[in-house]
Amino acid sequence: MIVTGIVAGATFSLVSDYSSAAILANAEAAAARAETAQEAAEAAAAGIHLPAGAPNRMLVNDSAGTNRERQSVGEVANLLNLDRSIVSFGASGDGKTLDDAAVRAALATGKVLDGRGLTYKVSARPPSFKNIRNAAFKVGSVLHPSRDFLRTDTAKITNGLQYGAWAQDKAYKIGDQLRVWVNEKQSHGDGTSRIALYFSDDGGSSWSFGEYLAMKASGDTLWSAGFDGVAEYLFVRVPVYTTENPKGNDVPPYNYQLWKRILGVGAAQDYNAPWTKINVTFPTIPGWTGQGTQPVMVHSFSKGHDDSIVVGASYQEGAAVLRSADGGVTWTAHILAAGNTFEEPTVRYVPSLGIYCGFMRFGGSGNPRWWISEDNFATPAQWWTAPPGFFGPAPLASSTVSFDVDPNGNFHAVTAYRNGVVEGVRTDDRTTTFYLTGPVVPGSIWTNPPTKLFALGQMQRREHDGASALGQGSVIATSGKVHLFYGMEGRTGVRGGLGAGNRVTDIFQTVVFLDDKGSLFDERTELAANRGSFSPLRKVSGIDAWAIPNTDARNWGPIILSGRTNHFRNLQTMTLLSGTLTLSGTRSGLYIIDTEGSAAGDNLSSIVDPDAVDGDIITMATSTGARDVTVKHSIGNILCGSDKVLDGAADKITLMYFGGNWHMVSFADNGD
Missing domain, CATH: 3.30.750.60 (Endosialidase, N-terminal extension domain)
Incomplete structure (x- = not known):
């Protein structure tokens, strides 16, 4: 039995192993007295009026004895880190x-x-x-997130010390490979460029240079690129080449070419298959002829309904979507909106919703627009402008919005102010970049509560006289992460001449992670750190030189770089056909001409090599002395003073390409 009570303000406990009538009686009497005292206290307190006061919550620490240390809620919160x-x-x-x-x-x-x-x-x-x-x-x-609120990773994917920019609407996924196309120049105002590909085979962790569409710089520029599951499409804008404009500087009126290749699937996929090229004539829209009958720009790419393909087209007088049901040969135009402020439309088809959708930039002083078509353009598309103040105090004027749609029907877009932190100030060195996301809906996304606009941060803006490369981007969205690509200007300087290369722009990638698989690494929701070297240079034991791996076919060695000139041999013996030697796609320094079998009866008058550039040097010999091969002077595009006879495998002739012809540098008659 345990009995607890209070006597004169002190507590007591009685513990007994035996039942006792006396103890029970005493306890009951004490309880009765306590009840009587409580009733008397309550009756006395009823007649007393105390002043109102704020309640004081506290904790009592008995460790100080009867003095009792008192601590406020704020003090306790500080000790427990509750005010964090x-x-x-x-x-x-x-x-x-x-x-x-x-x-x-x-x-x-x-x-x-x-x-x-x-x-x-x-x-x-x-x-x-x-x-x-x-x-x-x-x-x-605008949402301004902390680093751990929106998990991201940002890196530079090009590092060319040149003006490599305009990744706008030219990124897509082929199998597991990510591809981004850019135009390389010396500056924003440079009239010629090269079209270049960068790719990643590890989910965006590392990037490599893929290919040049053409080696020579020209006025040809790439504006749209995509993949429909079978074929790869590139839409190249081509200026008019004239005597006054021999390099084809990028000036209107424009024409377009479609570069297309079938890549195959699975183990048969050829990522570097040859291209076929056709001229494309887009529809002429009545009244839209400000830059000629063709669009000023062709943007974006998507597979459409019924296995069609679609692109966005920006005319001077409005924006349209162009659709082809025959792989890009013929096209139908669907006007999105008329007016010179409707520019550079992007497009995606969402088959699960049966909706075409995209953005249009406001070519003036307003915010961009969102547009949709719910009936395959049977009726005019609807569009909505982002409300004033959506991106900030100043409108997001003349800024493109590139986007993609993930497998769950959510759009992911990247855009940026064309001017700086004090948005609208032309001389600012930095500008805000945005990530816009939400569900695709048959209506305005701007007022849809699930739509979220994140300010990713500040981009460098160095070319104050023209920020066309700034923020122009692409998006690749998967179910686990989103890749945002955009240009950032690193530095400015003089243009062209001996100072070429002063101006630097690179492509940056921000990855937004949508999920976390909860493992140490899962490439669907993570990026692996790349600690490998990107340099193609290799050392070879015992040789004071560098080597570049080329191919191990037929046991030929790599390309050697040293103080000694090395003419890497083309792996195949070349066959003359009607006096012509075709070297397309080879880029070797040493060629052996076949003199056996069906090749035993021809001489050499011309060399066909569309990739040749001024200064290229090649050396040629015959495979055997089975027959003579005469190199003909000035019959075709070979200039060698007089005919030269290769009458033995030891004979050699060296030629340099210049101005469309091959000029002899040396000839060695080393005997039969």
């Missing part, structure tokens, strides 16, 4: 209620703050995120 949460300062974190006062109070502590993954509506973004974890701050429509 923004919510503990009274913030709602619902993204709707203004939390300015609570956020200011939290930041004033100078402590590391936990946002609990919530969104806090404020009048201005915090000046520093150094002490902020897992929080986003909403200013108007």
